[in-house]
Amino acid sequence: MHILVTGAAGMIGHKLVERLLADRALGGTAITRLTLHDIVPPRAAQQGIAITSHASDFSAPGEAEKLVAGRPDVIFHLAAIVSGEAEENFDKGYRVNLDGTRRLFEAIRTLQDYKPRLVFTSSIAVFGAPFPDRIGDEFLSTPQTSYGTQKAIDELLLSDYSRRGFLDGIGIRLPTICVRPGKPNKAASGFFSNIMREPLAGQEAVLPVTDTVRHWHASPRTAVGFLIHAATMDLAMLGARRCLSMPGVSVTVAEQIEALRRVAGEPAVRLIKRVDDPFVASIVANWPRNFDTRRALALGFKPDDSFEAILRTHVADELGGKIAA
Amino acid sequence: MHILVTGAAGMIGHKLVERLLADRALGGTAITRLTLHDIVPPRAAQQGIAITSHASDFSAPGEAEKLVAGRPDVIFHLAAIVSGEAEENFDKGYRVNLDGTRRLFEAIRTLQDYKPRLVFTSSIAVFGAPFPDRIGDEFLSTPQTSYGTQKAIDELLLSDYSRRGFLDGIGIRLPTICVRPGKPNKAASGFFSNIMREPLAGQEAVLPVTDTVRHWHASPRTAVGFLIHAATMDLAMLGARRCLSMPGVSVTVAEQIEALRRVAGEPAVRLIKRVDDPFVASIVANWPRNFDTRRALALGFKPDDSFEAILRTHVADELGGKIAA
Numbered sequence: 091m092h093i094l095v096t097g098a099a100g101m102i103g104h105k106l107v108e109r110l111l112a113d114r115a116l117g118g119t120a121i122t123r124l125t126l127h128d129i130v131p132p133r134a135a136q137q138g139i140a141i142t143s144h145a146s147d148f149s150a151p152g153e154a155e156k157l158v159a160g161r162p163d164v165i166f167h168l169a170a171i172v173s174g175e176a177e178e179n180f181d182k183g184y185r186v187n188l189d190g191t192r193r194l195f196e197a198i199r200t201l202q203d204y205k206p207r208l209v210f211t212s213s214i215a216v217f218g219a220p221f222p223d224r225i226g227d228e229f230l231s232t233p234q235t236s237y238g239t240q241k242a243i244d245e246l247l248l249s250d251y252s253r254r255g256f257l258d259g260i261g262i263r264l265p266t267i268c269v270r271p272g273k274p275n276k277a278a279s280g281f282f283s284n285i286m287r288e289p290l291a292g293q294e295a296v297l298p299v300t301d302t303v304r305h306w307h308a309s310p311r312t313a314v315g316f317l318i319h320a321a322t323m324d325l326a327m328l329g330a331r332r333c334l335s336m337p338g339v340s341v342t343v344a345e346q347i348e349a350l351r352r353v354a355g356e357p358a359v360r361l362i363k364r365v366d367d368p369f370v371a372s373i374v375a376n377w378p379r380n381f382d383t384r385r386a387l388a389l390g391f392k393p394d395d396s397f398e399a400i401l402r403t404h405v406a407d408e409l410g411g412k413i414a415a
Numbered sequence: 416m417h418i419l420v421t422g423a424a425g426m427i428g429h430k431l432v433e434r435l436l437a438d439r440a441l442g443g444t445a446i447t448r449l450t451l452h453d454i455v456p457p458r459a460a461q462q463g464i465a466i467t468s469h470a471s472d473f474s475a476p477g478e479a480e481k482l483v484a485g486r487p488d489v490i491f492h493l494a495a496i497v498s499g500e501a502e503e504n505f506d507k508g509y510r511v512n513l514d515g516t517r518r519l520f521e522a523i524r525t526l527q528d529y530k531p532r533l534v535f536t537s538s539i540a541v542f543g544a545p546f547p548d549r550i551g552d553e554f555l556s557t558p559q560t561s562y563g564t565q566k567a568i569d570e571l572l573l574s575d576y577s578r579r580g581f582l583d584g585i586g587i588r589l590p591t592i593c594v595r596p597g598k599p600n601k602a603a604s605g606f607f608s609n610i611m612r613e614p615l616a617g618q619e620a621v622l623p624v625t626d627t628v629r630h631w632h633a634s635p636r637t638a639v640g641f642l643i644h645a646a647t648m649d650l651a652m653l654g655a656r657r658c659l660s661m662p663g664v665s666v667t668v669a670e671q672i673e674a675l676r677r678v679a680g681e682p683a684v685r686l687i688k689r690v691d692d693p694f695v696a697s698i699v700a701n702w703p704r705n706f707d708t709r710r711a712l713a714l715g716f717k718p719d720d721s722f723e724a725i726l727r728t729h730v731a732d733e734l735g736g737k738i739a740a
Binding site: 232253331 | 575
């Protein structure tokens, strides 16, 4: 089996590739070839798996054709300009997130007798306030960012290309990834991870909103599990609706902090400094808080058990089981 | 005031232009210039209104720039490849309905200090079965045709370009237009009009489905009224959700026939020949039947009063008040 991963150097892309290399199989079929697209250094073949790297702008004319020329059986399409950059740079966001994705779909359509499984990572940014308490499977997409607009358009294209039989697509809307490994970043959503990751590593972190703020989370390990399930499940079960929200854990910041207390104790909690930031608070006020994802659950997607489980996964996967605080 | 109409030769486009020329004003401001785009013969100036015609493919590179070069204050964007053709010709549908609309929006964005009102005609084809009994204002778009996909994408683009301040857009999803004037056509939806228009003109018509089929209608005159209201209303009332379903009249075919009986008598009804067509029935089974359009009603959009009123409008507007049957 030949697998293509776009955005392979991103946080989820990297973890997905590690999982594929560890499993050496997908849905019971041995992986023989990986094509990785991103600004990544080339890797040598591993354990009998040939690895090809393409460090290109996949949205440039002709690049998508190169990526699918080897007719990968499964395509994980993760590459995208992130939300903040797509909002700052209108042209770049549309060029990469819309035109790039469409070029990939077109490159697939152009090949004869070729219909790969395509797993597309969409986003809860396709939804815009006002929301119901829980966003259900039939709630409309009214994004309030250009990034969310581009993802919503990609969902529509994926559904139409699938209906037409050009590809066998599924679009999954990932919850906010928490605990996001790495350094604190300035994304407005960064604090949800910062206030967990930094105290677990013995560092201070800033909480810019009140602890009544509720949000929707999944661990990186669980997000990779969604991708693997989407790549291997029977898509006939989806019917015509090819895109859906993934199950997450809905918690308030106060509940996050309680989970941190249980996992790492009071000293960790004391590392969280409350410094109100009305600008961040105003952005977060327009974000989804909770979902009713009965469709994804019925289709076999497995969420994290609890926010505490999300923290324990982080400790196991990123900290080698050791808590600094 | 300068007004641009794309698709000006289409059925609704033609009626809109006639209305604008009759009113000679829009929202209380005198119309001084009309730019008409379509495969239309040029018209001379009328009553002090300069008329420019462009018989071009508006989706070709550079054409949209020409259409907006004169900075029209209001743009009615009606031009589109229709549903059947967009399904048959994948490339043409996407080129015109998606790329053409995006090029128009881009041509507007590129002009400095320019932010026209843009009224876009979307379609109930953005919705796909399974439906609730009445499709509400928060129901998701899952089109099951390429045409519906293209319209849904255009809605997303219009909303994002409006949010960004590049244009002041509103997208209105018209009900099926009934009674559609002209010759019977082979569109799967044609019979809804055929079985009214032909008997009113003393001609036989074929009913290919059972009379329990329910559908969603608006007269051409009312559809033009929606366009005018969308062009003149205060769009601040819309908030971030720029696209909405227009109010229609939901009736079964049996109720259509009863209305015909009241308007034109039993002889007209006897001109309807029942010839089941399972293929048409299977298509129609996936169409919306009814909507809850409380948002449009609250915003001042005025539907037809009843299906009987739709028939009387047809008799007045198309038959000079005379019924043949």
